[in-house]
Amino acid sequence: xxxxxxxxxxxxxxxxxxxxxxxxxxxxxxxxxxxxxxxxxxxxxxxxxxxxxxxxxxxxxxxxxxxxxxxxxxxxxxxxxxxxxxxxxxxxxxxxxxxxxxxxxxxxxxxxxxxxxxxxxxxxxxxxxxxxxxxxxxxxxxxxxxxxxxxxxxxxxxxxxxxxxxxxxxxxxxxxxxxxxxxxxxxxxxxxxxxxxxxxxxxxxxxxxxxxxxxxxxxxxxxxxxxxxxxxx
Amino acid sequence: xxxxxxxxxxxxxxxxxxxxxxxxxxxxxxxxxxxxxxxxxxxxxxxxxxxxxxxxxxxxxxxxxxxxxxxxxxxxxxxxxxxxxxxxxxxxxxxxxxxxxxxxxxxxxxxxxxxxxxxxxxxxxxxxxxxxxxxxxxxxxxxxxxxxxxxxxxxxxxxxxxxxxxxxxxxxxxxxxxxxxxxxxxxxxxxxxxxxxxxxxxxxxxxxxxxxxxxxxxxxxxxxxxxxxxxxxxxxxxxxxxxxxxxxxxxxxxxxxxxxxxxxxxxxxxxxxxxxxxxxxxxxxxxxx
Amino acid sequence: xxxxxxxxxxxxxxxxxxxxxxxxxxxxxxxxxxxxxxxxxxxxxxxxxxxxxxxxxxxxxxxxxxxxxxxxxxxxxxxxxxxxxxxxxxxxxxxxxxxxxxxxxxxxxxxxxxxxxxxxxxxxxxxxxxxxxxxxxxxxxxxxxxxxxxxxxxxxxxxxxxxxxxxxxxxxxxxxxxxxxxxxxxxxxxxxxxxxxxxxxxxxxxxxxxxxxxxxxxxxxxxxxxxxxxxxxxxxxxxxxxxxxxxxxxxxxxxxxxxxxxxxxxxxxxxxxxxxxxxxxxxxxxxxxxxxxxxxxxxxxxxxxxxxxxxxxxxxxxxxxxxxxxxxxxxxxxxxxxxxxxxxxxxxxxxxxxxxxxxxxxxxxxxxxxxxxxxxxxxxxxxxxxxxxxxxxxxxxxxxxx
Numbered sequence: 001x002x003x004x005x006x007x008x009x010x011x012x013x014x015x016x017x018x019x020x021x022x023x024x025x026x027x028x029x030x031x032x033x034x035x036x037x038x039x040x041x042x043x044x045x046x047x048x049x050x051x052x053x054x055x056x057x058x059x060x061x062x063x064x065x066x067x068x069x070x071x072x073x074x075x076x077x078x079x080x081x082x083x084x085x086x087x088x089x090x091x092x093x094x095x096x097x098x099x100x101x102x103x104x105x106x107x108x109x110x111x112x113x114x115x116x117x118x119x120x121x122x123x124x125x126x127x128x129x130x131x132x133x134x135x136x137x138x139x140x141x142x143x144x145x146x147x148x149x150x151x152x153x154x155x156x157x158x159x160x161x162x163x164x165x166x167x168x169x170x171x172x173x174x175x176x177x178x179x180x181x182x183x184x185x186x187x188x189x190x191x192x193x194x195x196x197x198x199x200x201x202x203x204x205x206x207x208x209x210x211x212x213x214x215x216x217x218x219x220x221x222x223x224x225x226x227x228x229x230x231x232x233x
Numbered sequence: 234x235x236x237x238x239x240x241x242x243x244x245x246x247x248x249x250x251x252x253x254x255x256x257x258x259x260x261x262x263x264x265x266x267x268x269x270x271x272x273x274x275x276x277x278x279x280x281x282x283x284x285x286x287x288x289x290x291x292x293x294x295x296x297x298x299x300x301x302x303x304x305x306x307x308x309x310x311x312x313x314x315x316x317x318x319x320x321x322x323x324x325x326x327x328x329x330x331x332x333x334x335x336x337x338x339x340x341x342x343x344x345x346x347x348x349x350x351x352x353x354x355x356x357x358x359x360x361x362x363x364x365x366x367x368x369x370x371x372x373x374x375x376x377x378x379x380x381x382x383x384x385x386x387x388x389x390x391x392x393x394x395x396x397x398x399x400x401x402x403x404x405x406x407x408x409x410x411x412x413x414x415x416x417x418x419x420x421x422x423x424x425x426x427x428x429x430x431x432x433x434x435x436x437x438x439x440x441x442x443x444x445x446x447x448x449x450x451x452x453x454x455x456x457x458x459x460x461x462x463x464x465x466x467x468x469x470x471x472x473x474x475x476x477x478x479x480x481x482x483x484x485x486x487x488x489x490x491x492x493x494x495x496x497x498x499x500x501x502x503x504x505x506x507x508x509x510x511x512x513x514x515x516x517x518x519x520x521x522x
Numbered sequence: 523x524x525x526x527x528x529x530x531x532x533x534x535x536x537x538x539x540x541x542x543x544x545x546x547x548x549x550x551x552x553x554x555x556x557x558x559x560x561x562x563x564x565x566x567x568x569x570x571x572x573x574x575x576x577x578x579x580x581x582x583x584x585x586x587x588x589x590x591x592x593x594x595x596x597x598x599x600x601x602x603x604x605x606x607x608x609x610x611x612x613x614x615x616x617x618x619x620x621x622x623x624x625x626x627x628x629x630x631x632x633x634x635x636x637x638x639x640x641x642x643x644x645x646x647x648x649x650x651x652x653x654x655x656x657x658x659x660x661x662x663x664x665x666x667x668x669x670x671x672x673x674x675x676x677x678x679x680x681x682x683x684x685x686x687x688x689x690x691x692x693x694x695x696x697x698x699x700x701x702x703x704x705x706x707x708x709x710x711x712x713x714x715x716x717x718x719x720x721x722x723x724x725x726x727x728x729x730x731x732x733x734x735x736x737x738x739x740x741x742x743x744x745x746x747x748x749x750x751x752x753x754x755x756x757x758x759x760x761x762x763x764x765x766x767x768x769x770x771x772x773x774x775x776x777x778x779x780x781x782x783x784x785x786x787x788x789x790x791x792x793x794x795x796x797x798x799x800x801x802x803x804x805x806x807x808x809x810x811x812x813x814x815x816x817x818x819x820x821x822x823x824x825x826x827x828x829x830x831x832x833x834x835x836x837x838x839x840x841x842x843x844x845x846x847x848x849x850x851x852x853x854x855x856x857x858x859x860x861x862x863x864x865x866x867x868x869x870x871x872x873x874x875x876x877x878x879x880x881x882x883x884x885x886x887x888x889x890x891x892x893x894x895x896x897x898x899x900x901x902x903x904x905x906x907x908x909x910x911x912x913x914x915x916x917x918x919x920x921x922x923x924x
Contacts, residue, residue: 048413049412050409050412050413069412069417070409070412070413071412071414071415071416071417071418074412074413074414074415075415079413080413082409082410082413086407086409086410086413087407087410088402088403088406088407088410088411089406089407090402090406091399091402091403091406095399098399099399099400099403099411099414099416100414102396102399102400102403102414102415102416103414103415105396146414150414150415234742236742237738237739237741237742240738240741240767241735241738241739244732244734244735244738245735248732350559350560352755354786354787360789360791362765362766362768364768369766369767369768371766374766443732444731444732444759445731445755445787449729450729453729484735485734485735485738487735488724488735488736488739489735489738489739489742493724493725493726493735493736493739494697494725496727496730496735497727
């Protein structure tokens with residue numbers, strides 16, 4: 001579904017991603033793990049069209065989307081649940097959700113709203129509250145729901161557990177499992193590696209802008225390097 | 234005394250409603266693009282001249298002339314966004330600032346060239362004066378309040394109840410997230426410039442009917458508009474509405490109870506006061522972003 | 523190229539004998555006036571009036587100065603009512619064109635700039651419509667002005683308003699133009715001297731078109747008369763808004779605008795009955811047969827009716843002619859002396875009120891009659907002359923310098 005080939009990204013001459021290739025298949029849940037500054041976020045931004053890569057290409061459902069404008073990428077069915085939640089703070093929870101379905105604005109979206117409200121019952125209580133006034137965990141729920149509202153072919157989660165209370169992290173893990181069960185293709189970027197490996201089918205390890213290891217979640221969990229570096233073994 | 238108070242309130246609300254129309258355009262442009270669009274006043278004057286021209290040349294009524302001028306104004310706004318501001322959207326803000334100043338000069342001079350230096354008063358024929366218990370309500374001023382209220386309500390509905398309006402607010406509040414939702418920021422920018430310029434033209438027409446369209450008027454309008462923005466909160470729509478009315482009424486009351494010599498100082502005193510006490514503006518919550 | 527040169531030289535040679543044998547002399551006067559821009563409504567009519575007077579004098583045989591007869595001609599420049607431009611024009615006229623007599627001068631700012639440097643020059647400057655008091659109050663011995671300063675009319679207006687039975691006056695006036703503030707202050711002083719009371723003095727600025735707040739405040743004080751002064755447009759807006767506020771007490775004003783100018787801002791209902799208390803500029807109804815003859819001649823020559831202020835410039839030319847003929851020479855010192863002792867010329871359009879039998883007082887200032895005009899049926903009707911006192915004002919005028 002998504003194929004990234006030899007992608008290079010540079011900021012003002014300093015290259016941060018040095019030829020990364022990865023693949024996400026239909027219905028799969030793929031994790032991208034690695035330390036801070038490994039280039040994970042840059043890679044995601046390039047996929048979503050927020051920045052232009054310097055070389056390589058990105059193919060989504062058979063079409064080359066390299067360097068395409070962000071809103072075009074979104075309209076093709078890649079939804080992103082961004083790092084830091086990125087709420088529309090002075091809009092209600094309901095409005096945030098509706099904006100998630102912006103690419104489907106000519107369709108009836110009440111069913112999807114019902115669906116995410118079932119997924120996160122707390123959002124129902126908060127529906128008319130300004131998103132900026134919610135707690136971090138609640139905002140994360142809104143961000144995830146907003147991404148799902150687009151009924152995306154591919155849903156990307158960028159550090160959903162960052163800065164969230166540990167109890168809520170478990171809740172988020174459950175949610176990711178549920179989303180996976182719905183058949184949505186997921187690309188998950190996480191620093192909480194053990195959680196990521198529990199949820200994902202496969203994983204790539206990104207370090208200093210390069211893929212240093214790849215394989216199924218089970219393989220990665222038993223990889224001594226991964227264990228040493230990320231799982232505290 | 235009470236009669237005078239109500240009379241001043243009415244005077245102030247009429248002027249304030251025009252300030253609101255000017256400020257609404259400025260605030261949505263500032264909210265979306267972070268641009269201080271100084272040329273807004275000149276666009277408003279252009280609309281006033283154009284309306285006068287339509288009425289004189291084609292003998293059409295005030296309202297159709299105003300509607301056509303607003304449409305032309307919207308088109309002009311879109312062209313300004315494409316030609317002037319779009320090319321520098323990723324450059325440092327000083328570029329847009331300089332372009333805004335340049336545009337102001339260009340449109341102001343173009344108005345002079347096309348429409349001449351004489352002041353123009355848009356004929357309305359609304360000459361009746363209603364008297365309610367000593368408070369006089371001139372027909373024209375009542376209509377101005379009505380037109381301004383109608384436009385403000387229409388714009389609020391547009392912004393709050395439509396997909397386009399939601400997109401506008403989304404871009405203003407979180408641009409990268411808006412892009413991730415599939416919102417085309419270019420389209421939103423053009424729409425905002427079109428909408429803002431149409432409102433500016435409406436303000437220009439009302440000024441032209443109540444007072445006059447003339448060289449030098451636009452500068453004053455823009456200054457008042459920005460004063461309202463600072464009063465109400467940069468980029469805030471409710472802030473522009475409340476701020477405009479507050480400014481208009483304050484000016485009227487200042488003339489009445491302090492001194493007419495300080496009428497124009499009031500705008501700046503209010504601005505300084507708000508900056509000291511509530512720097513985010515009357516109608517903005519402290520940002521928690 | 524060569525052939526062109528030849529042609530030019532031959533033409534010049536052919537013209538030479540004619541010039542040498544011309545019997546009469548020519549006296550050139552420099553005209554500096556606003557011929558474009560906002561001031562042109564005053565400047566261009568002045569230029570036309572000057573040319574009309576010169577053509578009349580030349581047709582009548584010219585100016586007889588001692589043994590010689592002079593024909594008058596002009597060199598004209600556009601000073602755009604701008605101080606810098608007017609100063610440049612003055613330099614050009616004096617240094618390059620060698621002109622000794624300057625006239626025109628419609629606008630206060632540009633004329634004031636020239637007046638401030640002209641004291642050191644060997645020229646005589648005749649000022650027309652420019653009203654700022656300092657132009658003659660400064661006391662240069664080579665500046666003469668036909669239009670009286672604003673406060674001269676203000677005092678007469680104050681007495682007039684009191685004589686109409688007004689006891690409590692509400693005043694609304696522009697705050698930043700010397701002509702209007704001086705008029706206003708003189709009016710208030712004279713009105714209070716007659717026992718009247720000013721309930722409040724409200725002001726507006728140069729760009730204001732909304733005086734509703736000030737008028738509402740005045741209305742609340744319930745005066746039995748209003749006085750409103752400033753440039754035409756602003757005064758017209760004030761009358762419009764006074765009407766909208768239901769103000770019906772008598773409204774007196776000082777602005778000097780034409781009926782058309784007022785009607786372009788306010789409706790005839792809003793203007794009906796308002797007064798304009800001004801120096802009587804050209805007005806065929808208020809001034810007798812000379813004025814009618816002037817209007818006829820002006821209309822024939824320029825195909826337009828003369829503006830009120832144009833007569834200030836027309837009269838300048840006859841003042842100069844009489845002074846030259848009285849001096850019997852074109853020497854500046856003698857002409858200056860003649861101007862100071864000049865009686866009012868026969869042909870002048872306006873009604874001058876001489877001081878000690880002389881048209882110009884020691885500061886070179888002339889005084890004309892003041893009148894009350896009332897707006898009625900879409901035009902200004904002349905009603906009566908104001909109680910003017912040129913000798914008393916002139917005595918006061920000698921004691922001030924700005």
